Amino acid sequence: MSSTSPTFPTVSMDLPDESATNSLAASFAPLLCGEHEGIAAGGRIHLRGDLGAGKTTFVRALLRAAGVQGRIKSPSYALLESYNLSSLNFYHFDFYRFSDSREWLDAGFRDILQEAAIVLIEWPEQAGSLLPPPDLDIRLEHEDDGRTAVLTACSDKGSLWLTTLFPTPPTSP
Secondary structure (H helix, E strand, O other): OOOOOOOOEEEEEEEEOOOHHHHHHHHHHHHHHHHOOOOOOOOOEEEEEEOOOHHHHHHHHHHHHHOOOOOOOOOOOEEEEEEEEEEEEEEEOOOOOOOOHHHHHHHHHHHHOOOOOOEEEEEEEHHHHHHOOOOOOEEEEEEOEEEEEEEEEEHOOOHHHHHOOOOOOOOOO
16 A cells, blocks of 8 residues: 655745735735634744745735734744734734754753744754644745745645645746
8 A cells, every 4th residue: 555645735926015025915914813704713934035035025914914913023033923813813923043953852842832823934944854834835936026926735724724825836937
């Protein structure tokens, strides 16, 4: 008997400016917040890309669209910024400054990764293989004046998000 790994969808798109990045991020808010029928609140998104590629821009737009008010800070130095909205916890991590993947374990962050929380992690590769897998992996890359986004589902939930938002995957020119 052979077992095969499920194949999850990938969507690539051009984001010509910050407004396009904000719109993409905002489109995920209802899905992660449980406002879309048949999709439970919570989930994990890993964000990858060079410095200035738009990872924090994406997170800020998603949090704002979810209803987070006030200042949304980058966790570059604090490692974690958390928000609570109607009993839904949002955790925004930035592991850029990690020099050893075991810092993830030493910081005790594993304890706050509840299933119903929304977990957004910038620079997940800095934690090595110690992180639980995401539902969605997003790679942002500079492209001319804008950026390219590659969204890869890594779970059934991530696959549901992508097929809900992109029933027919967008094509880049």
